[in-house]
Amino acid sequence: MSSIKVAILGFGTVGEGVYKTINTHKAKLEAVLGRKVEVAAILIKNKYKNRGIDKETLVTDDFNEILKLKKIDVVVEAIVGQEPAFTYIQRAIQKGCHIITANKEMYAIHGRFLQKLAAENNVSIGFEATVAGGVPIIQTLQQLLNINHIVKIEGILNGTSNYILSEMRARNLSFNEALKSAQEKGYAEANPTNDIEGYDAFYKLMILSEIAFGGKPKWENVPREGITAITAEQIQEVEKIGLRFKLIASIQLVEGEIIGSVRPTLVSEQHPLYNIEGVENSVSIEGDIVGRITLQGPGAGMLPTASAMVEDLIHVLVGGKKTNDLYQKSFVGTEEDKKIKQCWLMIQPGEAELKGVSTFMGSERDHHVLLEADELTISTLRKENHWASFFEVLGELNYKDSVRLTS
Ligand SMILES: NC(=O)c1ccc[n+]([C@@H]2O[C@H](COP(=O)([O-])OP(=O)(O)OC[C@H]3O[C@@H](n4cnc5c(N)ncnc54)[C@H](OP(=O)(O)O)[C@@H]3O)[C@@H](O)[C@H]2O)c1
Known part of the structure; x- marks a missing residue:
């Protein structure tokens, strides 16, 4: 033969x-x-x-x-x-x-x-190797889609950024020092723009969106922010209240619309992505029947990526999914898809007053305030308080000094 x-x-x-x-x-x-x-x-x-x-x-x-x-x-x-x-x-x-x-x-x-x-x-x-290298996220999604409706996917899809953030936190390095360390170890290229500005994670997110929701959001509507503006001081400050910065790529259905973002996000200890450190990748999928599944593993590298591609070789040759079955046919909003309010941490550099929120009680001492608000409210607050930084918080946070606001 x-x-x-x-x-x-x-x-x-x-x-x-x-x-x-x-x-x-x-x-x-x-x-x-x-x-x-x-x-x-x-x-x-x-x-x-x-x-x-x-x-x-x-x-x-x-x-x-x-x-x-x-x-x-x-x-x-x-x-x-x-x-x-x-x-x-x-x-x-x-x-x-x-x-x-x-x-x-x-x-x-x-x-x-x-x-x-x-x-x-x-x-x-x-195309398993296009997202998260050796982590079998595409196959897992295709398997789940036989019966589940995917509600949300969020993950750490870029190992280089995660390595830099981990080094900045663990070794108290500046962004530039951590980037240099990533380049010396071969985790970042001489031109690291694709990784540190969030483009790499963005492409991967769009591939996941096609599979999970049968379409992509308009690219210009997806906020894409890298990690270059995060300072060592901010990292140390949020660590005091049990939070870590991660570059999170997230995509979900909100009222039938696909909403995505790639941006630095604060993750609390209880969240599965909190302990993902170094060049590791991790993806958390929420299905309406199965609940939350989190996969973790090497997102790049010679053998992990080859592993995904050789597995694909077998799939395409022995009755892998026919291409027509690969994507969920269409996406529809469900009754449960609500305008989502997230938890945000605002970090103020000084004593400046927060505009746009009539009453708030925050921790004046630490210059940070927890807010509960939707994207639109946060985008207005950002414009009115351009000296402050706003980061979404994932996971439970037990923080006594601040009061959550519902805007
Ligand atoms: N590196 C990873 O861990 C990883 C993980 C997942 C996905 N990926 C993706 O996999 C792809 C390859 O990545 P890589 O890291 O292996 O890149 P790489 O180390 O830079 O290798 C690229 C290879 O492609 C060849 N090549 C480039 N342009 C070509 C052209 N126009 N015609 C013919 N050959 C050409 C180069 O030839 P020469 O050797 O002659 O220069 C080289 O052998 C990229 O799309 C990357 O995003 C990479």
Whole structure:
């Protein structure tokens, strides 16, 4: 019986991890699939770099050479950015190849289109590695959607930001010192904008939104804020009242509308995301029947990401979900979806008076006040009190010195 031929696009952290995992798990793959898996071709940019790739494998910088091969069953895409990845994937689908991708930016933008194209060509797309690396969040969501209605998803989806915030807190470092440490350890790239400004978490959130709610909010309506403005002083101050800063990506249905955000949020000790430290990722899913499920694990790295992609390889080859079944068909608001009021902590730098709230009793001593308000109220308060910082608080907070306000 002929072997399953795989082409890997990109041979960086992810592509090389997939190549190694296929080679180290040959026997297991053959046992599960009933056929050998062979990496027939690898696409790279610089074909003169020595990479220790088997001589039998075609190594090329020209994608046409891969498409010209007599047989490619699966294309694993692990290059960076929207293009040329999007074009290559379309061409591979049209040639009848299954696709597995790790490229969150490309998939957040073009995922729905590619799924449609894949369905038309009777192939499947695996994209587990696009969100939270080795954490099987996509498969878990698809499984839950057989019967549950997803109410909310919130999580720590960017390991680099979480590492920086953890280091700032545990070692009392400034943002720049913690970023430097992340770069030295290989957790942050030389240009860390995508991670620290929340873009990476945003793309992942949009992918989750499509699966859970059958659509995405308008991108311009999703507040996206990174962690660059958080100071070491703020981190130490909120720790005194049992809170930690986390870059939280969150998406939920409110009155039938998909509402999302990516922003620094304060998390209390009782919340499952409080103890997620360092480069770990964690996602908490709330389903109407199951309640809350929290997954935690490595969000990036060579082998965790390869693990997700090789699992996808099996799924696309042995009756994985057909593309049409991947997304919840449509989203509808339920009676329970209410205009949600959240708990917020306002941190004042000095003795300035809080405008826009007629009566409030806060902890003058600590210059912070707890508020209970919806997004709109907070956005008005932000405008009127631009010297103060407002952070949403997740989890229970037992804080005697402040009084909660209902606005
Ligand atoms: N790193 C992780 O832990 C992780 C986790 C989950 C998802 N992802 C996603 O996976 C993808 C790959 O990430 P990575 O960390 O492996 O990146 P990387 O280490 O920078 O590797 C990128 C690879 O793609 C090749 N490449 C780039 N542009 C190309 C082009 N136009 N034509 C042909 N080859 C090209 C490069 O070739 P050369 O080697 O010749 O330069 C390199 O081998 C990204 O979309 C990333 O967001 C990464």
